Amino acid sequence: MNGELSGYLHSFMEYMQVEKNFSTYTVRYYRQDLEDFFAFMSEQGIASLDEVVYPDGRLYLTKLYERQYSRASVARKISSIRSFFKFLLREHLVKENPFALLSQPKQHKRLPKFFYEDEMEQLFHACEGEDDLSARNRALLEILYATGIRVSECVNIQLQDIDFEFETIHVKGKGSKERIVLFGHFASNAVSDYMEHARKALMHGKERHPYLFVNARGGPLTENGVRYILNGIIKKAALTGKIHPHMLRHTFATHLLNHGADLRTVQDLLGHESLSSTQVYTHVTKEHLRQTYMSFHPRA
Structure with missing residues (x-):
């Protein structure tokens, strides 16, 4: 992971913990999801977040399905990346959110488990x-x-x-x-x-x-x-x-x-x-x- 990605990730994690007050577990999942996406960027030769475009998002979605992630996991990963780009856009660190229009897979709603x-x-x-x-x-x-x-x-x-x-x-x-x-x-x-x-x-x-x-x-x-x-x-x-x-x-x-x-x-x-x-x-x-x-x- 290059210095730019590392710095942006650190800023986003800080935002999640301090401003959003997300739990340790939620922040950990966000970090893992983003690190996975950064690995994909490296595989595709994408050096900067500004270079990521909508077709890259579509390709990443395909890769996730090829790795046989569940619909829920895919939806979470796409949501994490979308939130990350939204944060970067708010901070004027990128020019657009390439994941804004990427449709997430429909999930089968599971009924919550409860005790009688x-x-x-x-x-x-x-x-x-x-x-x-x-x-x-x-x-x-x-x-x-x-x-x-x-x-x-x-x-x-x-x-x-x-x-x-x-x-x-x-x-x-x-x-x-x-x-x-x-x-x-x-x-x-x-x-x-x-x-x-x-x-x-x-x-x-x-x-x-x-x-x-x-x-x-x-x-x-x-x-x-x-x-x-x-x-x-x-x-x-x-x-x-x-x-x-x-x-x-x-x-x-x-x-x-x-x-x-x-x-x-x-x-x-x-x-x-x-x-x-x-x-x-x-x-x-x-x-x-x-x-x-x-x-x-x-x-x-």
Whole structure:
């Protein structure tokens, strides 16, 4: 990678992290996608980003399909490159965005995976215990299920962000956007118990930081730490497969809609900018209704 590409990539990564406030994982994928494209440029003898034109984008798209990437991966890679050129155009570093008109492959929409209510009860039952880590795990699971927040938002909750009187949390979301989320008395009780007893014990009187959730050594809990804890819970609950924190977000939205919540309210609670992002959950609830009908109606 030449000096120009390296400098532009560094500036874009900085923009993604600081201004857009994207997660470490998202930034890592963007970097990999762009480095792959830079390798393609080198293969084609393209020395500068200003030399990239629309046919190059079409050729790169063809190359991705030849390498048998899935539609979702191809769409993500093209989106990454398009965003990169958009940034460069905004900074007057290139004259045009050759990927602006490049059509992305249509993707098959997958219905979000979620837990049924009896499965959630199994997960909560798996968190029972008198030790400090069990109290922490209960509070973590209750907050994720009660609020539907992203794992990145969860690990960044600070003590000052929680209002027990109004049962709200001030959340810092994607793109530095902030919102207020609600939680109920189950989460309130679990978090209060954790804060009063377990959190202090886990910090061993040594750590000094404002983050709500801590690891076994008292430091702030990381996104990987949350994944590790949740997989431990699902294993203890004897449920099959692995749990991803986003499944609890999907579960939160699906259960609200199943119990009569309107789409706009769920959109606000999830922090979605577009209603179309929330509408996927209506397909989930309709599928749930269909399966229930087919299972229980005598003439289905």
